[in-house]
Amino acid sequence: MTAPAENTPRPAPQTASPPDGLAEADRPVLPRGVRVKYDPVRETWFLLGPERAIKLDPIAQAILTETKDGRTFGEIVAILADTYNAPVERIAIDAGRYLRALVDRRFVDLA
Amino acid sequence: MTDAAPNPNRPGPPMAMLAELTHRCPLSCPYCSNPLELTRKAGELATEEWSDIFRQAAALGVLQLHLSGGEPASRGDLVALVEAARDAGLYSNLITSGIGLTRDRLQALDAAGLDHVQLSLQGVDAGMADRVGGYRGGFERKMKVAGWIAEIGFPLTINAVVHKQNLDRLEDAIDLAESLGARRLEVATVQFHGWATVNRAALMPTAEQAKRTHAIVRDARERLMGRMVIDYVPADHHAQFPKACMGGWGSIGLNVVPDGRVMPCHAAHTIPGLVFDKATEVPLADIWYDSPAFNAYRGDDWMQEPCRSCERKTVDFGGCRCQAMAVLGDPAATDPVCSKSPHHQDLVAKAIADGDAAESDFTYRVLGA
Numbered sequence: 001m002t003a004p005a006e007n008t009p010r011p012a013p014q015t016a017s018p019p020d021g022l023a024e025a026d027r028p029v030l031p032r033g034v035r036v037k038y039d040p041v042r043e044t045w046f047l048l049g050p051e052r053a054i055k056l057d058p059i060a061q062a063i064l065t066e067t068k069d070g071r072t073f074g075e076i077v078a079i080l081a082d083t084y085n086a087p088v089e090r091i092a093i094d095a096g097r098y099l100r101a102l103v104d105r106r107f108v109d110l111a
Numbered sequence: 112m113t114d115a116a117p118n119p120n121r122p123g124p125p126m127a128m129l130a131e132l133t134h135r136c137p138l139s140c141p142y143c144s145n146p147l148e149l150t151r152k153a154g155e156l157a158t159e160e161w162s163d164i165f166r167q168a169a170a171l172g173v174l175q176l177h178l179s180g181g182e183p184a185s186r187g188d189l190v191a192l193v194e195a196a197r198d199a200g201l202y203s204n205l206i207t208s209g210i211g212l213t214r215d216r217l218q219a220l221d222a223a224g225l226d227h228v229q230l231s232l233q234g235v236d237a238g239m240a241d242r243v244g245g246y247r248g249g250f251e252r253k254m255k256v257a258g259w260i261a262e263i264g265f266p267l268t269i270n271a272v273v274h275k276q277n278l279d280r281l282e283d284a285i286d287l288a289e290s291l292g293a294r295r296l297e298v299a300t301v302q303f304h305g306w307a308t309v310n311r312a313a314l315m316p317t318a319e320q321a322k323r324t325h326a327i328v329r330d331a332r333e334r335l336m337g338r339m340v341i342d343y344v345p346a347d348h349h350a351q352f353p354k355a356c357m358g359g360w361g362s363i364g365l366n367v368v369p370d371g372r373v374m375p376c377h378a379a380h381t382i383p384g385l386v387f388d389k390a391t392e393v394p395l396a397d398i399w400y401d402s403p404a405f406n407a408y409r410g411d412d413w414m415q416e417p418c419r420s421c422e423r424k425t426v427d428f429g430g431c432r433c434q435a436m437a438v439l440g441d442p443a444a445t446d447p448v449c450s451k452s453p454h455h456q457d458l459v460a461k462a463i464a465d466g467d468a469a470e471s472d473f474t475y476r477v478l479g480a
Binding site for chain 1: 172226
């Protein structure tokens with residue numbers, strides 16, 4: 001049986017992604033079955049995935065909102081640094097750590 | 112009417128709803144969590160009744176809908192039900208054995224907006240899987256279905272139900288899940304409710320198996336980090352502390368059974384005296400917040416010692432009410448799985464005896480005569 005790319009276990013990342021963050025060239029994407037949703041009942045944003053719902057604080061929501069359109073991690077960090085007027089180095093560490101934890105849990109894939 | 116005092120144990124909104132669409136199933140697994148007395152087709156809710164319940168659930172705050180059974184694919188209206196879930200804004204998960212799904216039907220479910228598929232695994236080869244499921248050809252069919260799931264691109268969880276007779280092939284089950292492209296794997300040791308209670312001696316893992324399983328899961332989690340997530344339900348009769356059953360009674364989720372009755376968990380009907388309202392007759396929000404059945408074991412007023420003064424009471428909530436009922440005949444007792452329960456030693460002794468028993472024949476799930 002052959003499985004297409006979507007469901008095939010991915011090979012080890014090609015780029016030298018740090019184990020607790022992402023490399024600038026990494027392209028984080030929400031895989032099929034994972035989505036950001038606003039919950040009007042709790043007035044909170046959630047990341048919904050297979051049998052999991054993760055509550056998003058405003059920072060997490062901002063990171064995931066910019067994770068789209070095939071952007072690299074470097075581009076995402078630049079956008080966040082610009083939007084929130086914060087140092088790039090700081091954002092890269094925080095957003096990298098956050099996204100890496102989601103990569104480990106298969107909520108985010110690296111394209 | 113008198114003014115009711117505000118409920119001090121009022122929970123937040125539920126996160127998840129398990130919809131047991133039907134009790135019908137081509138398989139007859141000897142550990143089925145359905146009740147011993149099954150609902151027949153004529154007693155099942157209609158499409159529009161389920162659709163209304165889905166809308167009520169979403170309005171109440173449910174985010175995730177698990178479509179289960181029995182075998183949900185036994186419902187001829189499954190595609191329409193998935194559409195209704197999507198229209199209600201719910202994240203939909205199909206919990207299936209795969210039997211009853213064709214390539215065309217999976218494509219229709221894809222078009223209807225199904226978010227995720229959880230495929231059960233009774234064994235890693237046809238010999239074991241078909242014997243456990245009591246359905247010849249089931250394994251071969253399931254592997255075909257897994258191929259279509261991958262082809263369409265549904266995110267896939269494999270739910271490997273493990274017990275004495277297949278635990279020694281757990282490594283192979285992990286490899287199989289990976290080769291099927293699963294993003295998640297559940298290693299779910301049989302819990303002794305429903306049909307499993309009549310098959311204890313044939314299903315209870317040995318203490319050695321329970322211990323070895325911990326190590327296998329730990330190693331696999333490390334090895335597969337970032338590739339496949341493993342959720343693990345251990346053999347709780349061999350544990351030191353009970354499971355935080357349902358994350359606390361009436362705290363996170365609710366179950367709707369085929370005839371529309373709403374329960375805090377799938378075994379709650381085994382507790383005498385609890386009355387379960389039907390979602391077709393009482394608004395779901397009223398059932399969740401105000402029904403006596405849902406409030407029965409919220410908070411800690413109901414707790415006895417040693418739970419009541421225990422620092423773990425907010426961690427595991429005294430364990431499983433249905434297990435306390437099944438083993439001790441008292442649903443408010445400390446779950447005897449807890450090492451602090453005065454009945455713990457008895458439970459462990461029985462678990463070891465059942466684990467060591469040579470019994471291998473199953474009593475299969477059947478619709479009553």
